[in-house]
Amino acid sequence: MIWEVARREITTRGRSKTYRYTTYGLIALMVIAVGAAAAFGSDDDDTTTTVEVGLVGTENSIELDSGGIGEIEFEITPLSVDDADAAVAAGDVEVVIDMTAGTPTLVWNSSVDPFVEAVLLDALVGDQLTQRADQLGIDPSSLGQLLAPPDVDQRFVDPASDSDSARTGVAIFGVLLLFFVIQVYGAQIALVVIEEKANRIVEILLSLVRPRTLLTGKVIGVGVLAALQVLIALIGLVGALAVSGFSDVPVSAYVSLPVMFVTFVLGFGLYGVLFAMVGSLVSRQEDAQQALLPVYLPIFAGYIIALQAAAAPDSPIATIAAIVPFTSPFVLPVLVATGSPSLVFVIGSILLLVASAIGFLVLAARVYEFTLLRSGSRIKLLDALRLSVD
Amino acid sequence: MPAILDITGLQKRFGSTVALTDCNLTVEPGQLVGFIGPNGAGKSTTMRSIMRLVSTDAGTISWAGRPIADDDRRKFGYMPQERGLYAKMQLHEQVAYFGRLAGLDAADASRRAGELLDTVGLSSRGEDMVQDLSVGNQQRVQLAVALVHRPELLVLDEPFAGLDPIAVDVLRDVIVERSAAGVGVLFSSHQLDLVQELCRDVVVINEGSTIASGRVDDLRSSSGDRILEISWAEPSDATRSWKPGDGTLPDENDPDPLTTSDERLFRVDAGADPADLMRSAGAVGTVATFRFGPPSLDDVFTEIVGAQGAVR
Numbered sequence: 104m105i106w107e108v109a110r111r112e113i114t115t116r117g118r119s120k121t122y123r124y125t126t127y128g129l130i131a132l133m134v135i136a137v138g139a140a141a142a143f144g145s146d147d148d149d150t151t152t153t154v155e156v157g158l159v160g161t162e163n164s165i166e167l168d169s170g171g172i173g174e175i176e177f178e179i180t181p182l183s184v185d186d187a188d189a190a191v192a193a194g195d196v197e198v199v200i201d202m203t204a205g206t207p208t209l210v211w212n213s214s215v216d217p218f219v220e221a222v223l224l225d226a227l228v229g230d231q232l233t234q235r236a237d238q239l240g241i242d243p244s245s246l247g248q249l250l251a252p253p254d255v256d257q258r259f260v261d262p263a264s265d266s267d268s269a270r271t272g273v274a275i276f277g278v279l280l281l282f283f284v285i286q287v288y289g290a291q292i293a294l295v296v297i298e299e300k301a302n303r304i305v306e307i308l309l310s311l312v313r314p315r316t317l318l319t320g321k322v323i324g325v326g327v328l329a330a331l332q333v334l335i336a337l338i339g340l341v342g343a344l345a346v347s348g349f350s351d352v353p354v355s356a357y358v359s360l361p362v363m364f365v366t367f368v369l370g371f372g373l374y375g376v377l378f379a380m381v382g383s384l385v386s387r388q389e390d391a392q393q394a395l396l397p398v399y400l401p402i403f404a405g406y407i408i409a410l411q412a413a414a415a416p417d418s419p420i421a422t423i424a425a426i427v428p429f430t431s432p433f434v435l436p437v438l439v440a441t442g443s444p445s446l447v448f449v450i451g452s453i454l455l456l457v458a459s460a461i462g463f464l465v466l467a468a469r470v471y472e473f474t475l476l477r478s479g480s481r482i483k484l485l486d487a488l489r490l491s492v493d
Numbered sequence: 494m495p496a497i498l499d500i501t502g503l504q505k506r507f508g509s510t511v512a513l514t515d516c517n518l519t520v521e522p523g524q525l526v527g528f529i530g531p532n533g534a535g536k537s538t539t540m541r542s543i544m545r546l547v548s549t550d551a552g553t554i555s556w557a558g559r560p561i562a563d564d565d566r567r568k569f570g571y572m573p574q575e576r577g578l579y580a581k582m583q584l585h586e587q588v589a590y591f592g593r594l595a596g597l598d599a600a601d602a603s604r605r606a607g608e609l610l611d612t613v614g615l616s617s618r619g620e621d622m623v624q625d626l627s628v629g630n631q632q633r634v635q636l637a638v639a640l641v642h643r644p645e646l647l648v649l650d651e652p653f654a655g656l657d658p659i660a661v662d663v664l665r666d667v668i669v670e671r672s673a674a675g676v677g678v679l680f681s682s683h684q685l686d687l688v689q690e691l692c693r694d695v696v697v698i699n700e701g702s703t704i705a706s707g708r709v710d711d712l713r714s715s716s717g718d719r720i721l722e723i724s725w726a727e728p729s730d731a732t733r734s735w736k737p738g739d740g741t742l743p744d745e746n747d748p749d750p751l752t753t754s755d756e757r758l759f760r761v762d763a764g765a766d767p768a769d770l771m772r773s774a775g776a777v778g779t780v781a782t783f784r785f786g787p788p789s790l791d792d793v794f795t796e797i798v799g800a801q802g803a804v805r
Contacts, residue, residue: 107590108594303573303577306546
């Protein structure tokens with residue numbers, strides 16, 4: 104029966120305009136992101152910037168080798184002294200190298216492009232050195248040996264791991280995703296419950312299935328729809344990273360993924376149940392936001408603590424928040440990513456989260472029984488809890 | 494035939510509000526039982542208790558001779574007083590969905606949905622959304638939902654409320670047909686003429702307690718009054734001023750609202766002799782129509798509930 108309830112949510116809500124359009128929008132966004140990454144971010148991209156350079160005061164051409172820096176290519180145009188300033192002012196050339204005084208003078212229009220300046224100076228120095236070496240009878244290979252940097256080895260007492268920041272980054276991405284998904288889809292679960300209560304269909308539903316079955320089916324159904332959109336977002340992200348050349352994220356960055364997956368599912372389950380329970384307290388959608396506030400608060404708390412835990416994973420607040428079921432779905436993956444908690448700690452926290460999710464499912468089902476058939480003004484959460492345990 | 498549903502001594506309080514104090518009723522297979530009572534008497538609470546939507550404080554609800562179990566509910570078809578359907582779901586899909594929830598496999602549920610939409614006259618609208626139907630047609634869908642899983646008991650809370658005469662006919666035919674097929678039916682209604690017409694048996698509840706139950710005919714006959722309807726072939730001042738004799742008349746000589754049509758209506762003592770009344774009426778003119786019988790269920794209901802209030 105759980106699957107029947109879940110399937111109805113998936114098929115009817117999945118076919119709704121809102122869900123379809125947001126999914127299409129997401130797909131379009133991801134296609135654009137991958138396309139943009141392919142166009143602008145690829146490693147194989149051999150586009151080079153050509154800088155027009157004017158040359159004044161010498162019959163000889165000069166060798167400007169950018170040395171591959173920034174993939175800049177110089178195109179040199181010989182100019183007369185009289186034309187030089189006009190060419191710069193008109194933008195025909197970016198800069199003019201004026202050799203009339205013997206030593207080069209760079210002529211810019213109104214401001215210096217620091218990047219071009221750096222590359223150009225480097226190239227001019229190289230050109231000057233080559234000319235001087237030639238005048239001194241030094242062959243180019245000897246000059247290369249002369250100017251070659253000495254070999255210097257380096258040693259680290261506490262080397263930083265390349266994957267540290269990547270691991271934390273992946274964990275924070277997961278926290279952000281959970282924060283977004285729980286808010287958006289959790290609220291949807293509440294609205295589904297309110298809708299069924301408002302149109303009284305819940306009386307027939309509860310005559311056929313147990314409240315717990317109904318509740319679980321709804322959380323799973325909406326969860327599947329959420330998972331589909333998350334999957335689209337992840338595929339788009341991975342695709343964009345792959346085609347843009349940022350595919351060298353170390354494998355160890357994904358060490359927290361299994362924990363993140365477990366806490367994501369359990370966290371969504373726990374909060375989904377809470378949203379459903381609180382949704383059953385109201386009879387009108389207008390009252391939903393106010394009623395849902397107590398559920399939003401721990402979500403925000405978990406999110407903020409998780410972000411702080413990324414910077415200070417050993418803080419007492421992070422440790423406690425990784426154990427408390429309301430915040431652990433956010434904080435635990437971050438701690439795992441930073442490598443600070445023991446295996447026993449992780450398993451204990453997850454077991455506590457499982458127990459809480461089941462406990463709240465049972466409690467919510469009881470509250471559901473007492474509140475779903477009551478219409479009219481909003482029922483206070485404490486009253487509902489008191490009734491359900493009486 | 495043994496009762497398939499047996500409710501004994503049901504009690505329920507909602508905080509300080511007493512909903513049920515001593516509700517008792519039985520339903521046999523194929524029996525059509527009318528469940529009547531004034532507003533707030535406890536009819537809906539009793540029906541919700543049967544469907545396990547409300548937990549009771551005391552009393553027993555038995556199904557087939559044993560305490561009712563959760564799975565038994567799937568043998569019941571339920572139509573709550575406050576109707577509810579998914580507004581943005583197609584009719585066929587919706588009926589089939591409830592069939593699957595009640596335990597039918599997908600193919601059977603779909604087949605049953607088609608059959609029932611045909612039965613309630615909505616076969617051509619299977620792909621329409623519920624929100625596109627009139628209230629009466631939504632009620633037909635509601636009945637289809639209650640019937641989709643071939644229930645052994647139908648619990649219908651005010652099924653005729655708000656229906657037009659055609660929809661009432663459709664609903665009535667379906668209920669009678671199900672009853673004839675062996676399904677026990679318990680339905681509440683304020684339309685007591687319909688209850689009298691449809692039901693052989695009735696249960697009267699007031700202030701949470703069953704105050705009368707049994708065959709409708711027996712209940713009506715148990716009244717201390719009889720209703721006399723009479724008209725004369727040639728109405729005259731004498732027929733218009735005729736009264737059914739000294740001593741046999743109650744104080745209230747209820748004139749029928751349609752007295753102007755020359756048909757007279759009297760409430761007389763149950764001990765009155767119809768032959769004496771006929772002779773007395775014949776003395777003032779030629780009697781065209783003469784009906785003498787127990788009061789309607791409506792009258793008996795008012796009598797019973799009113800008497801209980803007077804005693805209190």
